[in-house]
Amino acid sequence: MTDLRPLLRELPVFAGATPDFDVAAVPAEPVGLFRAWLLEAIRAGVPEPHAMTLATTDADGLPSARVLILKDVLGPDDGGPGWQFAVHAASPKGRDLAARPYAALTFHWPALARQIRLRGPVVPADAEASAEDFRARGLPARAEALLGRQSTPLTDQAGRDRDLAAARERLDRDPAAVAEAWTLCTLRPERVEFWQGRKDRDHVRLAYDRDGTAWRTERLWP
Numbered sequence: 011m012t013d014l015r016p017l018l019r020e021l022p023v024f025a026g027a028t029p030d031f032d033v034a035a036v037p038a039e040p041v042g043l044f045r046a047w048l049l050e051a052i053r054a055g056v057p058e059p060h061a062m063t064l065a066t067t068d069a070d071g072l073p074s075a076r077v078l079i080l081k082d083v084l085g086p087d088d089g090g091p092g093w094q095f096a097v098h099a100a101s102p103k104g105r106d107l108a109a110r111p112y113a114a115l116t117f118h119w120p121a122l123a124r125q126i127r128l129r130g131p132v133v134p135a136d137a138e139a140s141a142e143d144f145r146a147r148g149l150p151a152r153a154e155a156l157l158g159r160q161s162t163p164l165t166d167q168a169g170r171d172r173d174l175a176a177a178r179e180r181l182d183r184d185p186a187a188v189a190e191a192w193t194l195c196t197l198r199p200e201r202v203e204f205w206q207g208r209k210d211r212d213h214v215r216l217a218y219d220r221d222g223t224a225w226r227t228e229r230l231w232p
Protein backbone atom coordinates (compact mmCIF):
# COMPACT_ATOMS: atom_id res chain seq x y z
CA MET A 11 0.00 0.00 0.00
CA THR A 12 1.29 3.49 -0.81
CA ASP A 13 0.66 6.76 1.01
CA LEU A 14 -1.68 7.68 -1.84
CA ARG A 15 -4.23 5.08 -0.84
CA PRO A 16 -5.54 6.80 2.34
CA LEU A 17 -5.47 10.15 0.54
CA LEU A 18 -7.60 8.76 -2.30
CA ARG A 19 -9.92 7.05 0.17
CA GLU A 20 -10.67 10.39 1.85
CA LEU A 21 -11.47 12.31 -1.33
CA PRO A 22 -15.17 13.11 -1.68
CA VAL A 23 -17.23 11.77 -4.57
CA PHE A 24 -20.77 12.74 -5.61
CA ALA A 25 -20.19 15.80 -3.43
CA GLY A 26 -22.25 18.18 -5.57
CA ALA A 27 -25.93 18.20 -6.38
CA THR A 28 -27.56 14.88 -7.18
CA PRO A 29 -30.75 15.80 -9.04
CA ASP A 30 -33.63 13.37 -9.24
CA PHE A 31 -33.74 11.33 -12.44
CA ASP A 32 -37.30 10.34 -13.28
CA VAL A 33 -36.81 7.49 -15.73
CA ALA A 34 -40.57 7.38 -16.38
CA ALA A 35 -40.47 10.90 -17.85
CA VAL A 36 -37.69 10.49 -20.43
CA PRO A 37 -38.12 11.10 -24.18
CA ALA A 38 -38.41 8.14 -26.56
CA GLU A 39 -34.94 8.79 -28.02
CA PRO A 40 -31.68 9.75 -26.28
CA VAL A 41 -30.74 13.02 -28.01
CA GLY A 42 -33.47 15.01 -26.25
CA LEU A 43 -32.35 13.77 -22.84
CA PHE A 44 -28.69 14.39 -23.68
CA ARG A 45 -29.42 17.96 -24.73
CA ALA A 46 -31.43 18.56 -21.54
CA TRP A 47 -28.61 17.21 -19.36
CA LEU A 48 -25.97 19.17 -21.29
CA LEU A 49 -27.91 22.42 -20.85
CA GLU A 50 -28.28 21.67 -17.13
CA ALA A 51 -24.52 21.04 -16.90
CA ILE A 52 -23.82 24.38 -18.61
CA ARG A 53 -26.26 26.17 -16.30
CA ALA A 54 -24.73 24.43 -13.25
CA GLY A 55 -21.32 25.81 -14.23
CA VAL A 56 -19.69 22.44 -14.92
CA PRO A 57 -16.24 23.37 -16.26
CA GLU A 58 -15.80 22.40 -19.91
CA PRO A 59 -18.95 20.27 -20.09
CA HIS A 60 -18.28 19.75 -23.80
CA ALA A 61 -15.05 17.85 -23.04
CA MET A 62 -15.57 14.11 -23.41
CA THR A 63 -13.46 10.99 -23.46
CA LEU A 64 -13.22 9.28 -26.84
CA ALA A 65 -12.14 5.64 -26.76
CA THR A 66 -10.97 3.90 -29.91
CA THR A 67 -9.18 0.67 -30.77
CA ASP A 68 -6.39 0.14 -33.24
CA ALA A 69 -6.17 -2.51 -35.94
CA ASP A 70 -4.88 -5.01 -33.33
CA GLY A 71 -7.74 -4.26 -30.96
CA LEU A 72 -5.60 -2.28 -28.51
CA PRO A 73 -7.61 0.52 -26.85
CA SER A 74 -6.72 4.19 -26.41
CA ALA A 75 -8.75 6.94 -24.78
CA ARG A 76 -8.31 10.71 -24.78
CA VAL A 77 -10.32 13.85 -24.16
CA LEU A 78 -11.86 15.73 -27.10
CA ILE A 79 -14.29 18.55 -27.60
CA LEU A 80 -17.89 17.85 -28.60
CA LYS A 81 -18.75 19.82 -31.76
CA ASP A 82 -22.50 19.21 -32.10
CA VAL A 83 -25.28 16.79 -31.33
CA LEU A 84 -27.65 15.92 -34.16
CA GLY A 85 -31.22 15.07 -33.29
CA PRO A 86 -33.79 13.18 -35.35
CA ASP A 87 -34.58 16.36 -37.31
CA ASP A 88 -30.91 17.05 -38.14
CA GLY A 89 -30.04 13.67 -39.66
CA GLY A 90 -29.16 12.24 -36.25
CA PRO A 91 -28.82 10.77 -33.82
CA GLY A 92 -25.18 11.77 -33.98
CA TRP A 93 -22.48 13.10 -31.67
CA GLN A 94 -19.84 15.07 -33.60
CA PHE A 95 -16.14 15.58 -32.99
CA ALA A 96 -13.18 16.24 -35.28
CA VAL A 97 -9.83 14.48 -35.67
CA HIS A 98 -6.73 14.78 -37.78
CA ALA A 99 -6.76 11.66 -39.95
CA ALA A 100 -3.01 11.16 -39.41
CA SER A 101 -3.25 11.24 -35.59
CA PRO A 102 -3.40 7.96 -33.66
CA LYS A 103 -7.13 8.37 -33.09
CA GLY A 104 -7.64 9.17 -36.77
CA ARG A 105 -5.76 6.03 -37.73
CA ASP A 106 -7.68 3.98 -35.17
CA LEU A 107 -10.96 5.19 -36.62
CA ALA A 108 -9.83 4.43 -40.17
CA ALA A 109 -8.95 0.86 -39.11
CA ARG A 110 -11.98 0.36 -36.87
CA PRO A 111 -14.71 2.94 -37.37
CA TYR A 112 -16.37 2.29 -34.02
CA ALA A 113 -15.88 4.23 -30.79
CA ALA A 114 -17.14 5.04 -27.32
CA LEU A 115 -17.69 8.45 -25.74
CA THR A 116 -17.97 9.29 -22.04
CA PHE A 117 -19.08 12.55 -20.46
CA HIS A 118 -18.60 13.21 -16.74
CA TRP A 119 -20.25 16.17 -15.06
CA PRO A 120 -19.22 15.94 -11.39
CA ALA A 121 -21.20 18.98 -10.18
CA LEU A 122 -24.34 17.00 -11.03
CA ALA A 123 -22.98 13.50 -10.34
CA ARG A 124 -23.77 12.57 -13.93
CA GLN A 125 -22.12 10.37 -16.49
CA ILE A 126 -23.25 9.64 -20.05
CA ARG A 127 -21.76 6.80 -22.08
CA LEU A 128 -22.29 6.09 -25.77
CA ARG A 129 -20.93 3.68 -28.29
CA GLY A 130 -21.48 3.08 -31.97
CA PRO A 131 -20.10 3.31 -35.48
CA VAL A 132 -18.25 6.48 -36.51
CA VAL A 133 -18.90 8.03 -39.91
CA PRO A 134 -16.64 10.69 -41.50
CA ALA A 135 -18.31 13.81 -42.86
CA ASP A 136 -17.74 14.95 -46.43
CA ALA A 137 -14.83 17.27 -47.27
CA GLU A 138 -16.98 20.42 -47.26
CA ALA A 139 -18.39 19.83 -43.75
CA SER A 140 -14.92 18.99 -42.43
CA ALA A 141 -13.47 22.12 -44.05
CA GLU A 142 -16.21 24.25 -42.51
CA ASP A 143 -15.38 22.81 -39.07
CA PHE A 144 -11.69 23.48 -39.67
CA ARG A 145 -12.23 27.11 -40.66
CA ALA A 146 -14.29 27.73 -37.51
CA ARG A 147 -11.26 26.87 -35.33
CA GLY A 148 -8.90 29.45 -33.87
CA LEU A 149 -5.63 30.34 -35.59
CA PRO A 150 -3.30 28.39 -33.27
CA ALA A 151 -5.41 25.24 -33.63
CA ARG A 152 -5.55 25.55 -37.42
CA ALA A 153 -1.81 26.18 -37.69
CA GLU A 154 -1.10 23.12 -35.57
CA ALA A 155 -3.41 20.94 -37.65
CA LEU A 156 -1.79 22.12 -40.89
CA LEU A 157 1.45 20.58 -39.62
CA GLY A 158 -0.25 17.20 -39.20
CA ARG A 159 2.32 15.90 -36.70
CA GLN A 160 0.09 15.38 -33.67
CA SER A 161 1.39 12.69 -31.27
CA THR A 162 4.58 12.00 -33.24
CA PRO A 163 7.85 12.23 -31.23
CA LEU A 164 9.04 15.83 -30.78
CA THR A 165 12.80 15.70 -31.24
CA ASP A 166 13.52 19.07 -32.82
CA GLN A 167 11.92 22.05 -31.00
CA ALA A 168 13.60 24.60 -33.27
CA GLY A 169 12.28 22.79 -36.34
CA ARG A 170 8.81 22.73 -34.83
CA ASP A 171 8.93 26.48 -34.07
CA ARG A 172 9.99 27.13 -37.65
CA ASP A 173 7.26 24.95 -39.17
CA LEU A 174 4.61 26.43 -36.90
CA ALA A 175 5.61 29.98 -37.84
CA ALA A 176 5.42 29.00 -41.53
CA ALA A 177 1.94 27.50 -41.02
CA ARG A 178 0.79 30.71 -39.32
CA GLU A 179 2.17 32.79 -42.17
CA ARG A 180 0.37 30.57 -44.64
CA LEU A 181 -2.91 31.15 -42.77
CA ASP A 182 -2.25 34.90 -42.70
CA ARG A 183 -1.85 34.85 -46.48
CA ASP A 184 -4.70 32.40 -47.07
CA PRO A 185 -7.14 32.40 -44.12
CA ALA A 186 -9.35 29.84 -45.89
CA ALA A 187 -6.56 27.23 -46.12
CA VAL A 188 -7.65 23.83 -44.85
CA ALA A 189 -5.80 20.77 -43.60
CA GLU A 190 -7.27 18.15 -45.89
CA ALA A 191 -6.79 15.43 -43.29
CA TRP A 192 -9.05 17.31 -40.85
CA THR A 193 -12.13 15.13 -40.49
CA LEU A 194 -15.43 15.90 -38.83
CA CYS A 195 -16.76 12.62 -37.47
CA THR A 196 -20.21 11.55 -36.33
CA LEU A 197 -20.68 8.79 -33.80
CA ARG A 198 -24.05 7.21 -34.45
CA PRO A 199 -24.84 5.53 -31.14
CA GLU A 200 -26.24 2.05 -30.83
CA ARG A 201 -26.35 2.42 -27.08
CA VAL A 202 -26.53 5.48 -24.82
CA GLU A 203 -26.50 5.21 -21.05
CA PHE A 204 -27.50 7.97 -18.64
CA TRP A 205 -26.10 7.60 -15.13
CA GLN A 206 -27.27 9.70 -12.22
CA GLY A 207 -25.22 9.34 -9.07
CA ARG A 208 -26.82 9.43 -5.63
CA LYS A 209 -25.14 9.99 -2.32
CA ASP A 210 -26.66 6.78 -0.93
CA ARG A 211 -25.10 4.91 -3.90
CA ASP A 212 -28.53 3.93 -5.20
CA HIS A 213 -27.47 5.36 -8.56
CA VAL A 214 -30.13 5.59 -11.27
CA ARG A 215 -29.11 4.22 -14.64
CA LEU A 216 -31.04 4.12 -17.88
CA ALA A 217 -29.78 2.65 -21.16
CA TYR A 218 -31.21 3.32 -24.60
CA ASP A 219 -30.56 0.61 -27.20
CA ARG A 220 -31.25 1.23 -30.83
CA ASP A 221 -33.77 -1.11 -32.38
CA GLY A 222 -33.99 -0.23 -36.07
CA THR A 223 -35.21 3.36 -36.11
CA ALA A 224 -36.70 3.11 -32.60
CA TRP A 225 -35.10 2.88 -29.16
CA ARG A 226 -35.64 0.45 -26.31
CA THR A 227 -34.92 1.60 -22.78
CA GLU A 228 -33.96 -0.46 -19.78
CA ARG A 229 -32.91 0.33 -16.24
CA LEU A 230 -29.60 -1.04 -15.04
CA TRP A 231 -28.50 -2.11 -11.59
CA PRO A 232 -26.27 0.51 -10.02
Ligand SMILES: Cc1cc2nc3c(=O)[nH]c(=O)nc-3n(C[C@H](O)[C@H](O)[C@H](O)COP(=O)(O)O)c2cc1C
Pocket residue numbers: 058061074075076077078079096097098101102103104160161
Ligand atom coordinates in the same frame (compact mmCIF):
# COMPACT_ATOMS: atom_id res chain seq x y z
C1 LIG B 1 -10.12 19.43 -22.43
C2 LIG B 1 -9.36 18.86 -23.61
C3 LIG B 1 -9.85 19.08 -24.89
C4 LIG B 1 -9.18 18.56 -25.99
N1 LIG B 1 -9.73 18.74 -27.23
C5 LIG B 1 -9.12 18.20 -28.29
C6 LIG B 1 -9.74 18.29 -29.59
O1 LIG B 1 -10.86 18.83 -29.76
N2 LIG B 1 -9.07 17.76 -30.65
C7 LIG B 1 -7.88 17.11 -30.50
O2 LIG B 1 -7.33 16.63 -31.52
N3 LIG B 1 -7.30 16.97 -29.29
C8 LIG B 1 -7.89 17.50 -28.20
N4 LIG B 1 -7.31 17.36 -26.96
C9 LIG B 1 -6.02 16.60 -26.87
C10 LIG B 1 -6.33 15.11 -26.93
O3 LIG B 1 -6.77 14.66 -25.64
C11 LIG B 1 -5.11 14.25 -27.35
O4 LIG B 1 -4.03 14.52 -26.51
C12 LIG B 1 -4.68 14.48 -28.80
O5 LIG B 1 -5.80 14.65 -29.66
C13 LIG B 1 -3.83 13.33 -29.32
O6 LIG B 1 -4.58 12.14 -29.28
P1 LIG B 1 -4.15 10.82 -30.09
O7 LIG B 1 -2.67 10.68 -29.93
O8 LIG B 1 -4.89 9.71 -29.39
O9 LIG B 1 -4.59 10.99 -31.50
C14 LIG B 1 -7.97 17.85 -25.82
C15 LIG B 1 -7.47 17.64 -24.53
C16 LIG B 1 -8.16 18.14 -23.44
C17 LIG B 1 -7.62 17.87 -22.05
